Amino acid sequence: MRAVLKNGIAVFHPQGFLDGNSAETMLSIEDIKATEKLETDLVLVSLKKVIFFNKNGLETFVRMLTKVRKSTQARIGFCDYDTKKFNSIINFFKDDLSFSLFNTIDTASLFASNFKNQKKNALVYSENKSQRSVMAIELHNYGHNPIIAQSKEEFEEKKKNAKTYDVIIENSYMGCMENGNIVAKVSSNAIIYNISSFLDASISNNFNIYYHNNSLKAGFRLFIFEAYQVINMNVHAMNFFSKLASAAAEYNATICFVGLSKDKITQKFYETLEDSGIMFFEQLDTILDDKKLLAELGASTATNTKDKRSLNKAMITQLPSFIEATVDTIKMMTNAEAKKESASIYTIKIQEVEDKIASSIGFYGDIDGMVILVFPNNIAKKACELLIGEETDDKELIMDALGEFVNIIGGKIKSLLADNDIRVKITLPRTYNEVSELLTVADNRKGVQVDLTFDGDKFSFFLTR
Amino acid sequence: MITKDKIDTYIEKIPPAPKVLKETLSLLNDGELIKASKVAESDLALKSYLKHIVNKPIYGFKNEVTDISQIFTILGVARSQQTVYNYMLSLLSPKEWTIFNLTEQNFHELQARLSANYNKILKHLNIIDKDIQSCISLLPASIIIVEALFKEQKENIELIKSTKSIDYNTILKRLTGMDLFDICEEIAKKWEMSDKISQIIQTSSGIKPSEDKDINHIAKWIHLLLFYELSQPIFIEANLNDFLEFQVEFVEDIYEEFLQVIKVQDK
Secondary structure (H helix, E strand, C coil), X not given: CCCEEECCEEEECCCEEECHHHHHHHCCHHHHHHHHCCXXXXXXXECCCEEEECHHHXXXXXXXXXXXXXHHCCEEEEECCCHHHHHHHHHHHCCCCCCEEECCHHHHHCCCHHHCCCCCEEEECCCCHHHHHHXXXXXXXXXXXXXXXXXXXXXXXXXXXXXXXXXXXXXXXXXXXXXXXXXXXXXXXXXXXXXXXXXXXXXXXXXXHHHHHHHHHCCCCEEEEEEEEEEEXXXXXXXXXXXXXXXXXXXXXXXXXXXXXXXXXCHHHHHHHXXXXXXXXXXXXXXXXXXXXXXXXXXXXXXXXXXXXXXXXXXXXXXXXXXHHHHHHHHHHHCCCEEEEEEEEEECCCCCCCCEEEEEEEXXXXXXEEEEEXXXXXXXXXXXXXXXXXXXXXXXXXXXXXXXXXXXXXXXXXXXXHHCCCXXXXXXXXXXXXXXXXXXXXXXXXXXXXXXXXXXXXXXXXXXX | CCCHHHHHHHHHHCCCCCHHHHXXXXXHHCCCHHHHHHHHHCCHHHHHHHHXXXXXXXXXXXXXXXXXXHHHHHHHHHHHHHHHHHHHHHCCCXXXXXXXXXXXXXXXXXXXXXXXXXXXXXXXXXXXXXXXXXXXXXXXXXXXXXXXXXXXXXXXXXXXXXXXXXXHHHHHHXXXXXXXXXXXXXXXXXXXXXXXXXXXXXXXXXXXXXXXXXXXXXXXXXXXXXHHHHCCHHHHHCCXXXXXCCCHHHHHHHXXXXXXXXXXXXX
């Protein structure tokens, strides 16, 4: 069974009956290895569709997930259960809980990097006093507002005004945490990395520079390091960030630190980092909540002055695979044919930018580049119908599904290229509410533009480096 | 990926029930066990299937049973009918499985386990009804349908499933407006099975409750039994655990009783 990765949280969804034998069959070594590659900081097993479990079943899952935690430092645990199931788990493991328990996936998301600093109001209750404190501290650390009920009576009373809270946390438990790696998430089209503790030369090992460089190529222009939990850094870490900032400058990209107060590092280091172009902010929200500032920093209006590389022979040879992946995915998800209309090697040219949305995904490895798709709004909606499952005009939902859709295309590209012995990895997809945003990233880039039609409506595919 | 036309073609290609089977079922329906066994003897594949399936450990016979008339006599009218329907369904199963990691042998194992445990349930519920008894045979048709319709889409399905937790039934419904249980119903019609069997199978999807209280009740047991079996290691390995969405709320009120009937170990 493979975990489903959504918003940076990897979740396994077993169904039915979970005992030692079935759990062992559900998670193979290959499944664990695949999970380790997902670069997530939260790996959970949803018990929503599990009607029966016993201790052996849960222990088997915990044993396998612990392997993921050891190699990725991700938080592991179970989610989506009722009070009866929670009590059973507590009873099974008593004081030996080495994993976390979240009553719902919404509760779990508060402890995931992707949902940091969203200032969610969370009503919290646990019979265990130390757990109440641990949850309060963690929620604060993750940028939320915990409201702690000190007694069951107080909790029940407060729960009557459920609408006051974004999330109600009960029957939950924070297991031991071994966070240390650097996980990327996307918010407001900014890539956000989380760093903590003492930063030294090991930062260059923990930071995935290939991923970062390809995010630059995929059009991301704002990179934020969340450094609330950083204690200090040495000269090696400072040099690493300086170099990163210099490289980013070539793309007109910005690197920011949030939560790294001046008293945490020396004045000299601070000035060196500032001189290399790094900007400092107290809070992440200062950036994310301010659309104007976001735009100034590059999250939506970046220009692309560097790396206008031409397509090379290797890319052109593989062009049919890229087109096939796109056309096949559209056909697969909609049952409608996507047809190739015209192809030209030129700079990206989008006629009539109104009412269109776009998404891009980068790839890197044996070959590197970026695929851009530009859809009319109604076509994007149609293409995502299978993923959404209902008719909607909710732009956020459509953009979210479009990201998933392009991710599937990315996966298909990866697999088609692998058939030709070309190994690539894909970046997170980036979505653009307006085509104008895309053009600031991709304008004047040379590549292959293929105009396609889907049910008679035109959309554009663009492959560039 | 999957179109309504493809489904129609699939249904079109399902052969009608062979003459021997129709005659066997008709005689069983009239309670003519000996006559039915004589007709069944003439179909060597049916004969071999019956011998193979009833001698599985889950049927619990101490000695090997080889004679068809003996098999029908031991099983009785309703269970004999159920077993013949199991055979009919196995005729639809593919020689090689692509989506699911199944073999002919473990598909038969699934049929045998479903039938044996279903009979325990019917005994517990004190239900004696040939149609209700037979409907369990149609349930694995949903697995055969997924295999037939999605076999060329294995990689694509894996890609979608890595992005979203979504089952085959939902994909099929969203793409074509028809779900697995609608197709099961079409098979039932083609094989001239009773309307009641179709209704029970539709309701056992857990998403289409029936207005008939009795049908609703037995459908809950079938739904839970299916997921009990799909949680067995042999069927998890076959990738069957999440081919359909388990509707926990649908079966919650019979769950404790189910554990007692099937004797699920809480350790």
